[in-house]
Amino acid sequence: MPTNHELDKEAQADKEQLAAVRVAVDEVDEQIVALIGRRERLIRIAGTLKADSAEVRAPGRVERVLEHVKATAEQKDIDVELVEKTYRAMVDAFIALELEVYKAGS
Numbered sequence: 216m217p218t219n220h221e222l223d224k225e226a227q228a229d230k231e232q233l234a235a236v237r238v239a240v241d242e243v244d245e246q247i248v249a250l251i252g253r254r255e256r257l258i259r260i261a262g263t264l265k266a267d268s269a270e271v272r273a274p275g276r277v278e279r280v281l282e283h284v285k286a287t288a289e290q291k292d293i294d295v296e297l298v299e300k301t302y303r304a305m306v307d308a309f310i311a312l313e314l315e316v317y318k319a320g321s
Contacts, residue, residue, distance in 0.1 A: 251305075258309050262316030271313045277306055 265271050281302055288298035
């Protein structure tokens with residue numbers, strides 16, 4: 216049976232490991248935000264090049280993007296459902312932005 220000292224030591228090790236994981240997650244988040252910024256710039260350009268709002272919504276393109284990222288996730292052994300849910304939310308937000316850009320330029 217572990218002693219109180221051993222349990223305290225394990226608890227401290229868990230806290231330190233959690234702190235390290237949180238630092239790593241913050242670093243990943245910074246990279247993701249930078250990539251979202253890059254995607255935003257590209258979407259703003261695309262929004263000025265579309266002929267109409269239907270072309271902005273482009274459900275066929277959305278499905279191709281989702282299939283591509285799901286296949287990529289599967290190849291990399293990443294949770295496909297998590298990637299799909301994340302991308303659906305992100306694509307919805309970017310379509311809203313692109314519609315704003317399109318309408319402002321029309």
